Amino acid sequence: MFDWMAWTPVTAGFFGGIAVLLVGMAGLEVVWPTRERKGLLPIPTTRGDRLFIGLLSSAFVHLGWIALADSPVYIATILCAIWVAILLRWA
Amino acid sequence: MINKTDNNRAWLLVVPVVVLVAFSAIIPLMTVVNYSVQDIFDPQTRIFVGTEWFREALLDERLHGALGRQVLFSLMVLLIEVPLGIAIALCLPRRGPWVSFCLILLALPMLVPFNVVGTIWQIFARADIGLGGWLMTELGFDYNYTASPLDAWLTVLVMDVWHWTSLIVLLCYAGLLSIPGAYYQAAQIDGASRWAIFRYIQLPKLTNVLVIGVLLRFMDSFMIYAEPFVLTGGGPGNATTFLSQQLTTLAVGQFDLGPAAAFSLIYFLIILLICWLFYTAITHLSTR
Numbered sequence: 001m002f003d004w005m006a007w008t009p010v011t012a013g014f015f016g017g018i019a020v021l022l023v024g025m026a027g028l029e030v031v032w033p034t035r036e037r038k039g040l041l042p043i044p045t046t047r048g049d050r051l052f053i054g055l056l057s058s059a060f061v062h063l064g065w066i067a068l069a070d071s072p073v074y075i076a077t078i079l080c081a082i083w084v085a086i087l088l089r090w091a
Numbered sequence: 092m093i094n095k096t097d098n099n100r101a102w103l104l105v106v107p108v109v110v111l112v113a114f115s116a117i118i119p120l121m122t123v124v125n126y127s128v129q130d131i132f133d134p135q136t137r138i139f140v141g142t143e144w145f146r147e148a149l150l151d152e153r154l155h156g157a158l159g160r161q162v163l164f165s166l167m168v169l170l171i172e173v174p175l176g177i178a179i180a181l182c183l184p185r186r187g188p189w190v191s192f193c194l195i196l197l198a199l200p201m202l203v204p205f206n207v208v209g210t211i212w213q214i215f216a217r218a219d220i221g222l223g224g225w226l227m228t229e230l231g232f233d234y235n236y237t238a239s240p241l242d243a244w245l246t247v248l249v250m251d252v253w254h255w256t257s258l259i260v261l262l263c264y265a266g267l268l269s270i271p272g273a274y275y276q277a278a279q280i281d282g283a284s285r286w287a288i289f290r291y292i293q294l295p296k297l298t299n300v301l302v303i304g305v306l307l308r309f310m311d312s313f314m315i316y317a318e319p320f321v322l323t324g325g326g327p328g329n330a331t332t333f334l335s336q337q338l339t340t341l342a343v344g345q346f347d348l349g350p351a352a353a354f355s356l357i358y359f360l361i362i363l364l365i366c367w368l369f370y371t372a373i374t375h376l377s378t379r
Contacts, residue, residue, distance in 0.1 A: 006125045
């Protein structure tokens with residue numbers, strides 16, 4: 001049925017990860033509602049804002065990495081995971 | 092004290108929209124992501140290539156050129172249309188029989204379909220049969236938008252200004268009408284100059300509509316396709332080839348689905364970033 005979408009294991013894993021993140025964030029919101037706060041970033045953010053900023057900046061870091069670095073992309077992924085964790089905790 | 096009852100069943104009403112968006116946007120976007128990491132020969136034959144298409148797109152000189160032209164075009168559109176729109180809105184009559192006439196006249200260009208605008212200007216700007224082109228030649232300018240990149244740029248810019256300045260005008264006009272008369276009376280008592288009234292009363296009150304106007308104009312100009320495609324076809328050379336047209340050439344002209352998908356995603360991320368910046372600006376301005 002979804003053959004026309006040309007799935008690959010990597011992209012399936014990527015979207016699976018995003019889906020898990022969204023469901024996890026929605027569940028977390030029910031048991032532990034977010035409150036807007038101001039941390040590292042110059043603007044007050046909620047938990048969802050911080051995740052979005054983290055994911056969007058990670059996308060650009062990956063693009064920069066692909067264009068400029070010769071090292072494997074997973075290094076950028078590890079760096080971005082740390083960056084998103086920092087944002088979620090301290091931003 | 093009012094007791095607020097949480098009724099989450101209302102969320103069910105959002106389900107049709109979610110389903111619709113999933114079919115019209117999210118599933119196609121997922122397919123684009125899948126395409127961007129594969130070399131697609133036909134529906135059955137495809138090879139996983141990892142980040143190769145992204146690297147190719149990011150290092151492609153033609154795409155750099157198209158992105159540069161696109162950013163320059165959008166900035167010029169904003170620099171011309173926003174001040175011009177505010178100026179026209181300030182000059183419009185506030186009451187009387189001319190109000191409807193002016194508003195309809197201004198709204199007319201926005202009602203014309205994009206490719207028709209391109210066709211109108213293609214004829215209008217031709218030196219042999221078009222009034223605009225003939226006038227420029229008669230005035231002594233060596234004007235030919237099919238041969239000179241500068242003329243082509245000017246024509247595309249003037250066309251966009253003609254098509255879309257009205258949007259800024261109408262937004263600003265609505266914003267100006269919503270300013271209570273008491274502000275002007277207070278300014279009159281203080282003996283404020285025309286400039287002071289604009290700077291300290293009208294402009295601050297226009298901030299919200301202007302942010303929305305700038306967002307709309309930026310996004311529209313950043314995605315412009317039909318008008319320059321019909322008017323100049325991206326030429327002369329590729330002087331007026333903007334991002335959408337470059338993408339179409341890649342995807343439909345050369346049928347390079349993988350590279351085109353990678354390029355679409357980069358384009359999408361740039362637009363997402365700009366939208367987020369504007370969204371953040373709007374929400375912070377309105378809560379301030």
